[in-house]
Amino acid sequence: MNNIDQATQQRIQQWLSTEYDEATVAQVQQLIDNNEETELLDSFYKELEFGTGGLRGIMGVGSNRMNKYTIGKATQGLANYLKKQFPDQPIKVAVSYDSRNNSQQFGHLVADVFSANGIHVYLFKELRPTPMLSFAVRHFECQGGVMLTASHNPKEYNGYKAYWNDGGQLVAPHDKNVITEVNAIQSVAEIRFDRVADNITLIDESFDDLYVNANQGLSIHPEAVLAQKDLKIVYSSIHGTGITIVPKMLKAWGFENVHLVEEQATPDGNFPTVIYPNPEEEEAMSKAKQKGQEIDADVVMATDPDADRVGLAVKNRKGEMQLLNGNQIGSLLIFYVLSSKAEQATLQKNDFIVKTIVTSNLMTDISSGFGVKHYETLTGFKFIGEVMTRLEGQENYLVGGEESYGFLVGDLVRDKDAVNACAFIAEMAAYFKSQGKTLFDVLLDIYGTYGFYQEKLISLTKKGKAGAEEIKQMMADLRANPPQTLGGIQVKEIRDYQAQRSYVIADDSQTSIDLPKSDVLQFITVDGDVISARPSGTEPKIKFYCSVKEQLTAADAYEHVSAKLEEKVKNIMADIVKD
Template sequence: MVASGHHEALTDAFYRSLEFGTGGLRGIMGPGSNRMNRYTLGMATQGLCNYLIQSFPGQEIKVAIAHDSRNNSAEFAQIAAGIFSANGIIVYLFEALRPTPELSFTIRELGCQSGCVITASHNPKEYNGYKVYWNDGAQVVAPHDKNIIIEVNKITSVGEVKFEADPSKIISIGQDLDARYFARARQLSIDPAAIRRQHDLKIVYTPIHGSGITLVPGLLREFGFTNVSIVEAQATPDGNFPTVQSPNPEEKSAMQLALDQAQAQDADIVLATDPDADRVGVGVKNDKGEWVLLNGNQTAALLTYYLLSARHRAGQTTPKDFIVYTIVTSEILGDIARAHNVKSYRTLTGFKHIAGLIRDLEGVETYIGGGEESYGFLIGDFVRDKDAVSACALIAEMAAVAKDQGRTLYQEMVQMYAQYGLYVEDLISLTKKASAAPKKSRK
């Protein structure tokens, strides 16, 4: 970089250390203390190891690790596994890429004290990240988040990182956990009879080159859908995301291939997931026959509307039921809950707060579903982070139930608005590049 005269890029790469925030690391990959690489990842993992050993003295500590399709994700997962094992910690490492929600599920299923997933979610291809979870399967919250940061900041040299792996402590996992996840997710279905009648619902699905391909088509089959068409140009996991500028289902450009395929096949619905399959995008046909995308509020509202009304029809509603949504999410979710005599809670932004509420109310009240404007939704409590895999299956079921009653999903949404009032929202997406080291001001 010096030889090439890239001084500004060099300064940006080294002027500070990549910050370990309350959820972990996220940054551009490359050399430098302000970049995602084996050293910044290693120091963060060593700090987490130190905190786990302090927090669970005398116990056998176990962690689970997953990764998405991003460049270097598999390598970073192996590096993290090696450091955990070198610190005497048992590691359950997925044999290949898997969605973030399955990592959350696995932590609880295998009784782990912690876990991490290597992903930068829906960020552009230059980025990668490292999200940390606690023993409840949720991203870390207070006091653990700040305590982990303290321990990470104590690591001042890569020489303090134990990179020498102990292979005897690394256990490969995969299909068995997939089957266990499917078994729990199948129980979320409310109207399997409607799916049997509408099993050939025409579904177009794209994983946008990400990890959703490992679970979403399989879960749709498990639910009983027999006519799922994959966008082949985006089916292969690829960290370069060659068909899109950004692998974000919030952006129409990332969904265009799926919409085009749906138009050509006269499909009923389009489903999409981001690289780590925690965000879901939905396309529907309006009354003019045009394909339109639902925004995050519309998807969350429709799922809440379906879950509560379908559970009521099926006689599954209980006085302990509750839903959750965050302060950046449309108030229509609360209106729908109140109309069904179901309790609703609002939390701060972020699914870790929804998961925290589920944990606090466990055994006292019954969590049904919860969502956030940022294309995230969680149904049931066996996962503790937003889950686009199960959301895809329930959205498909919702479309099947609507079709069984002679309506499209778009018409279902119009009916929802007619009943609860029209809510209008729009999304403005701003991309802000990181700044280089602050320059001295002149006086």
């Protein structure tokens, strides 16, 4: 281990002690015996930390891996923090898990540790989606909650999403404070693993009805669903939790013609039919899209393993199933909710929508068009949830979304909810079909009114310690030598969310950015194009976002304008994405 720093070697030696079980010690020793220095370094060079999605990593032995001890330590730290924050009251938490390998085992482990700390646990008896965990935290008036999932990451990953008493994921100061509590645990002996059965209540299937009925109460146009109950819907759960609740939700809303992608309907942590279980990926949507083409579906939907993200394909003007991106899906939902409420004269002065800083400005253009206030947050739906909680009782949240396929209509939970979104996408399709329009037709109408936005995301994967350092250097280089032009277009403004400052290049003027510090850079061109760079908080990636805009004067011009914008995006990205 000559090339491994001393601090990392100390962590490795600690994991060889008798504090750890024999199987764990044997696995660490095998890595040493096989001289697997890169794996040892990546497994032990740091402690797992909370990012935009909580605790997330590759499963295996080590302080930087998802395993019994890192999860136990995180749970003990969270338990200690909850006790300090709520000293004079009985503490309750909710725990759920998805279909990933070890998720159920990890979920029971989390319940054991909480119960051993005298905390009452509401544990889902079977796998259920992330939004249902958020709903359970609020329903049972818990002080916290934990969801075991790595969302849409590859199969070798698992994760741990921690929730606060509002049903939202941990945000400042609680996220950092929990890390402090976790880091204060110096020994495995401080982790209470011994289950106290009396402190655990199982949540059974009857809870599904509470969640479904509450969502059904949000329906805007039930008459449209009744008129279009035979709407052809294809749905895939991509081997995840969605299969437990999305078909129930669609049936309860009145849809009678739902076709499942059967080969992806069985929960399976190996995700055997896809490369990545991520509805953002065209490959992951391919089976659902193919089935949709075969039966001439009106909408094709697929959710990720923990059912908080949804992908969508709709019929284009040629009658082909066309995938929509997260910006397009979110814009359609916002337009549907706001236009319907405007039509029903139920919009209120204190209504608002929320989006993240890397999400299309089309959403804010739509809200402005209806005179509805909008808020912007940092990347991560937990920040949208934070705005909802902060404004609760003062202003009225309607709908929000982010480009990474996360949406929420109504305020039943404080996280993105693909189950809720599936129901509203289906209702939206039914409503517009009653008017003789497909969702693609409506999207073109939106472009004609507010401008044709085209966006692209490029992600570069940089694994391990070396990758993390490379990503850090890439961001440092962009700050030290920001581009003056992108795609031949002059950069007008630079927004540095780490420095919380916006710089206008022409006159060197500065304004402050009223958001928490975050490692994000944005470059705005004289054309109004927005190009963003940020390291992912949940994956070993650096992400580059590009959004460009042009007027769409006629629906027939869609393909021509789209090709023109695609070329513009290509040229811009070539100047900023250096692999």
